[in-house]
Amino acid sequence: MRARVISNLCIKGSYYKLTIKPSTSIRAIAGQFLMIRPAAYQAFYEPLLPRPFSIHRLSPDGNLEILYKVVGKGTAILARCGNNDEIDFLGPLGNGFPVRLTKGSSGEILIVAGGIGVAPMLYLTESLRASCPEKRVIVFEGGRETVDLLCVEELKKIATEVILATQDGSTGIKGYVTEALEWYLHKRSSEMQATVYACGPNPMLKRIAEIVYPLNVDTYFSLEATMACGIGLCMGCAVKRKGGGYFLVCKDGPVFRGETIDFDF
Ligand SMILES: Cc1cc2nc3c(=O)[nH]c(=O)nc-3n(C[C@H](O)[C@H](O)[C@H](O)COP(=O)(O)OP(=O)(O)OC[C@H]3O[C@@H](n4cnc5c(N)ncnc54)[C@H](O)[C@@H]3O)c2cc1C
Ligand code: FES
Known part of the structure; x- marks a missing residue:
């Protein structure tokens, strides 16, 4: 087109x-x-x-x-x-993020963006706000330094809370955005239910999967991959599926339930 x-x-x-x-x-x-x-x-x-x-x-x-x-x-x-x-x-x-949460899903919505991974997350925050207006939506955004934090003012207008993290400590919590998420989850009850949406570098997604594994949390991750065709023909974007086999990020994703991905690829 x-x-x-x-x-x-x-x-x-x-x-x-x-x-x-x-x-x-x-x-x-x-x-x-x-x-x-x-x-x-x-x-x-x-x-x-x-x-x-x-x-x-x-x-x-x-x-x-x-x-x-x-x-x-x-x-x-x-x-x-x-x-x-x-x-x-x-x-x-690709499939995009589910924004109409299933009947069983309860609790807060936690949106995690690392670096340019924030690109689809403003639209996602707006969509979730429209489809689940009663829910608390907490956005975690991280980058190396302040210049890497994008869309902050727009996100503040629509999210319940925006928590920032920079690796150099120039804005928000000093450290990785995953540390901000971990801090937040520990502050809340271990019984807390939540749905986590995340987009950013794959090591960030892997760390989030480790953090939320013992908790009552649903995860939707948008994965990065090198793509040549975008339509399932070149096999360039394969990632390991837990339990064996592969997903194609372009065709099966780019959004996956976190527990279905084997991050050791
Ligand atoms: C589904 C999907 C959505 C994306 N959305 C965005 C977006 O909204 N905004 C945005 O800026 N980028 C996005 N990306 C990443 C973007 O596609 C790459 O940054 C781009 O292809 C790099 O092209 P290049 O020719 O400039 O870099 P290249 O010359 O191809 O590579 C330069 C450097 O960037 C690294 N790189 C290349 N592609 C990727 C990648 N996919 N992920 C991580 N590192 C990469 C290479 O390893 C190399 O170090 C997305 C990727 C995917 C798979
Ligand atoms: S990019 Fe070609 S199969 Fe996914």
């Missing part, structure tokens, strides 16, 4: 927000992603493969927002796109 760039702005450091208008209207849920490639670079096969990005937001006028960090060749090329440039994309792809 084709889309036109409405804006592509550096918001701070190496973080950008891209807004595109798709040629046809799109429906998407939080946690779904797009495979993106600037159209002008197609002729040079540079980069050869599109790159996966979460849908940050879908605006009421049908524009798609992507929040991204420049880390290498593909994202550097994306950052050079200007207004009215054309973007090729595939999607929305």
Whole structure:
């Protein structure tokens, strides 16, 4: 599919927000992603493969927002796109986060975002607020330093509480966001029920799985993987399934129940 760039702005450091208008209207849920490639670079096969990005937001006028960090060749090329440039994309792809919690699920909603893992979590927080308005929604956001904390003000407007952590201690709790989660869970009763939604580096997800294992907590993790096709053809995004076998992150995920993943991949 084709889309036109409405804006592509550096918001701070190496973080950008891209807004595109798709040629046809799109429906998407939080946690779904797009495979993106600037159209002008197609002729040079540079980069050869599109790159996966979460849908940050879908605006009421049908524009798609992507929040991204420049880390290498593909994202550097994306950052050079200007207004009215054309973007090729595939999607929305993947399953997304469940936002209508099952009957049995009770307790608080805990949303954990590490670094650019916050990209789909604002949309998720908004969706959960709309579908479960009676629930407390606590957001934990972590980064290396203050510049890595994105969407904080927007999240504060919709979440019950936002707990921040930075590894250098420049904002919030000093340490990993998983330590902030652990601190919070220990402060609460061990009987506490909760649903945890998390997106960030896989070691962060692995640590969350370890922390919540003894507790009465449901987990939904959005996994990272290197993706070439985004539609289940290349097998590049396989992760180990607990008990044997593999999941394809693009096709079976990217959101998985935490207890189904073998994080030793
Ligand atoms: C489902 C999904 C959703 C994503 N959503 C977003 C998003 O909303 N915003 C965003 O900024 N990024 C997101 N990513 C990560 C993004 O796809 C990569 O950062 C991007 O592909 C890097 O491309 P590049 O050519 O700039 O970097 P490359 O030149 O390919 O790599 C540069 C460096 O980044 C590392 N890297 C590459 N891909 C990944 C990856 N998938 N995860 C972790 N490290 C990687 C490489 O190991 C290397 O160190 C998502 C990834 C997935 C799988
Ligand atoms: S990215 Fe090709 S199979 Fe998942």
